[in-house]
Amino acid sequence: MVPVSIAGASGYTGFELLRLLSGHPRVRVTTITSRANQGEALADVYPALRRHGDLHFEDTDPDALTRNAELVFTALPHHAAMEIIPSLLDRGVRVVDLSADFRFRDASVYEAWYQKHTAPHLLKEAVYGLPELYRDRIAAARLVGNPGCYPTSIILACAPLLREKLIVAETIVADSKSGVTGAGRGLALTTHYCEVNDGFRAYKVAEHRHTPEVEQELSLLAGKPVRITFTPHLVPMSRGILSTVYAQLEPGVDAQKVTDAFHSFYGTARFVRLCSPGQFPTTLQVRGSNYCDIAWKTDPRTGRVIVVSVIDNLTRGASGQAVCNMNLMLGFPEDCGLEAAPWQP
Amino acid sequence: MVPVSIAGASGYTGFELLRLLSGHPRVRVTTITSRANQGEALADVYPALRRHGDLHFEDTDPDALTRNAELVFTALPHHAAMEIIPSLLDRGVRVVDLSADFRFRDASVYEAWYQKHTAPHLLKEAVYGLPELYRDRIAAARLVGNPGCYPTSIILACAPLLREKLIVAETIVADSKSGVTGAGRGLALTTHYCEVNDGFRAYKVAEHRHTPEVEQELSLLAGKPVRITFTPHLVPMSRGILSTVYAQLEPGVDAQKVTDAFHSFYGTARFVRLCSPGQFPTTLQVRGSNYCDIAWKTDPRTGRVIVVSVIDNLTRGASGQAVCNMNLMLGFPEDCGLEAAPWQP
């Protein structure tokens, strides 16, 4: 059993890591930290986890996190992650970071959308943790920047079409809808039950910080700079992201070419499931799992293709993907501890 | 008090009509019909309406509906509406039809997306019941085709931009999200609570029958044929539609021109509210009301405009708009009986 630790374990992604790792056959969580819950027992903060780990929250400190761990998950806010990760790496552990701090190859892009980067020397080394694109590099990485939830759903929807040059990259519009766990466990009027229930809304229209992250990966897939329009929305449900992606087809591209591209690209992918023709997925069918389910349709009336992808934002969009990355880094099967069927209903 | 009747009063749009008309100061519902609930008391079918109308459901019959009514609302399924409406008109009443049967100017378009039309001679006379576009013609109409819920939200979002020729009509993408009442009160697995709750999904991708209805009106606004891509989605909530509409701006169009167009187009509109700059609406803020709230943003990075509109699908998207049309037809103030504030939370 490989010892691992979790920094910032009291938020929703931290809980999801604990949930998944409590059933993982090859690793053992030795240390959890949380500034807010320091000193408290895991079962008191999360009664759901009583009997699933006799742990107490410690302060978020590099020595505590590396004392008995070969790998550390950092589930900290942006900025806090890059503050601590260099000292974790210095102590010889490997890191899967769930913040945005190490997802960008170009510090100036990060700084344009987020803030000053305090460890830009690590950006070249860090690997973007999307296994369908970077499986081999993840396995060898010392530091993995775990993808954002929206980017995971959008990049997986677009990758086959861009790589095969079937769509006009400049026409991509990504309309995404997320459950409320994506906003975290912190308190805000926008996550108050009565403000969310029975309400549906858009937010950060054309200015959400996941935009440049998506564009970085789509540009690499297309072999040229790509800019997209991205609109996130908040759905009155706890988990799940559905992204509806629109793009103009290149001349001469028909339904069969699109279908072939998806099947060819994802032929052996463990955690991508392509829907049967005519079926479109619901977020329910992947809930609690690491799957991304994808469907598509070409519209000859307008020459567009519409791709729909669904993930669980906490699992595939955060902690499940982080465990998958850990599996690759530690040489385990990609799906170790991630085999359970989705939750439905 | 003008006497009116409702055909097909036991579904959700029928209930909404009864709710609104029970508080209307100038009309009185004299007859309600329903094949399924014939003979039952209104208060037994809808306990919420006990003390709001001492009515029994009768069979859906032209004589019953016109015996004591100057105007009839037909809240019947497609096809059933056009079967009965000619005989209603023959008996001298005016009709507001909530089905799709009289929304199209061109019978061939209706027939391509729906079915054979049995009263095509009435299509030329029927007025499309969107007051912001056809207020005067509605007032004089004998037969109004009340708009669909999605079309209401999309047309109102696009109208100022198309009329002012600020956007490239061929690039319009409408991504709409609806609460479950839009699917009606009939039983289906897709409206079973446990299949909807915590799930979000797209359906009828690029093939929903509201597409040609939107295109008809957008083409008239643009002065040329317009084809759009339209994707409806189902949100786990009961009421509300939010449409996110994307389009490429014409060269030289900036944020100010877009803002001016909206304010100029909707300056005096009683039931359109334009959001303050930077605010985007939630479906909650119009719930139970006849408002359509609209916000927009131009994205200089991509040259697109994103417009977000929200309505209550049962009120503005069906029965509230039908009452508004009735008000215009009977010479009442447009907002008569529709003044109540939205429900929140």
Place this chain on the structure above:
Amino acid sequence: MVPVSIAGASGYTGFELLRLLSGHPRVRVTTITSRANQGEALADVYPALRRHGDLHFEDTDPDALTRNAELVFTALPHHAAMEIIPSLLDRGVRVVDLSADFRFRDASVYEAWYQKHTAPHLLKEAVYGLPELYRDRIAAARLVGNPGCYPTSIILACAPLLREKLIVAETIVADSKSGVTGAGRGLALTTHYCEVNDGFRAYKVAEHRHTPEVEQELSLLAGKPVRITFTPHLVPMSRGILSTVYAQLEPGVDAQKVTDAFHSFYGTARFVRLCSPGQFPTTLQVRGSNYCDIAWKTDPRTGRVIVVSVIDNLTRGASGQAVCNMNLMLGFPEDCGLEAAPWQP
């Protein structure tokens, strides 16, 4: 139009007052106050109310509240209400207080469950604002203590049975379930969407502060001291309270006597609806309205009666009842401005 003002208008009960009063034909809201939103426009805090009152929030100050008002609604937290109300009364206005501060006849009971009372001399004068029990006294009152949400639902369920001595008072158990608006608009983990959604829980078991309020009124109805067991629960929905009340029947009491007691007690009550035999109400059927719908069943197997009552906690349980009390105080019809049908679905 009688001028009225609202202290603490930015919470959910404040919003509900504004919603109801914006459609009231006999009063006009002249002043709204809120410490948190002082200086802001109503439409910016509540976009739903745009066009329903061109008001700005002022500081909560007795002079501002009484400058142009004959009656003041105080929708303030406990303690803040009793701090300001004496100075409001001194300025010659009448007051409907939505806090618990003036619901108790005995200051020592208030102090045992809440805190030191700072205006005990007003308790004798204050009238408990449940119209079914105190209609005449409310009409003449200078200060009305508007009932709590749970007490409204429980007292109305028990009143006919206690007054007719049909049940053993010592055996009353009230199991109540409330929507989340009952917890207010303040931020807490217990009202975070993701902690509430899909979860159902009990809270403050056998120690909720509405217990002595219920007991005060049940004791008066029974003519002797009554103690009950009361358990509140939180339901994943925004509005509504359903109370299930259990009690042992006195010997010889049968179903008919129970039914007769309800019909006799509530024969002419404007806002109580007794369900048809065999029907049990859902909270949906009273949503947004001032109704309390009641059903009951005797169980010969155990000798108990089970009474189920539903209200909207924000309307009948707070602001709707406050408006009803205002109507009585100002000599208007009891249902003035409260005639609208419930919202469904």
Place this chain on the structure above:
Amino acid sequence: MVPVSIAGASGYTGFELLRLLSGHPRVRVTTITSRANQGEALADVYPALRRHGDLHFEDTDPDALTRNAELVFTALPHHAAMEIIPSLLDRGVRVVDLSADFRFRDASVYEAWYQKHTAPHLLKEAVYGLPELYRDRIAAARLVGNPGCYPTSIILACAPLLREKLIVAETIVADSKSGVTGAGRGLALTTHYCEVNDGFRAYKVAEHRHTPEVEQELSLLAGKPVRITFTPHLVPMSRGILSTVYAQLEPGVDAQKVTDAFHSFYGTARFVRLCSPGQFPTTLQVRGSNYCDIAWKTDPRTGRVIVVSVIDNLTRGASGQAVCNMNLMLGFPEDCGLEAAPWQP
């Protein structure tokens, strides 16, 4: 890997069995049957289960079910279960029945609340499948009657108090609240999303058929006939039951005695978790798991004890308990395949 089959696998309890067994390390599902979905692939009926079992639904036939199975789960409606189970047993398999047909020791009780029993000779042999009460008998059983969802939650809440004679059995009132999956996947207006969402209601007040099942087991625990009052309610959520149970304490019983009874009774129970003092459980904290979490409070004001228990109605209340019973019957550890942490949020 022991081969097992499932009769009636297309409903919610069938899906839950498939979900749990797809991750079970010691058994393999060989056959699934469903009259409604006969011939269809599992992944087409439940896209969530794609890659979790390459099975097709067969007709519900004894030969198909026993061809390659040592144990059969019958997830059929009442009556259908007792029609087929004798022929399954005749073919030499063991059976865990999720219907009510084999939960009763006395055929006349079953027949008073359900219908004529067609296999009464098997009632004496069948074991009531509540492991905390009958662990050893289940292990040896050929036929297990898997408990109902409500009874599981109520019996576990009462068992320690009744066995230790701490409460007056005649005073037990069980007020239970269930998520909508408890009503099954069949279509009915009562499970239509828009009729459930935002609504809370009681149903089958004092006449639900789980009443005699609870009474059977409570009577055995008390050593004398016990009659209870039981009211089920429907909560707008998919999964979970919370039961609030009230009873009068016997004279001299204090909080410590109650606490000691729970700890003594459930000291080593694998799937019962007793809450920390002062904490009350939410249904969320057991979702997707086989746990029953229990809390209690004595109320010296009224001499009552209030016990609150939560389970997931589909897991502990049906399929998880069925798997647990299978584990006991096949000699596996009780929690084999049931170790995963609950789902939250």
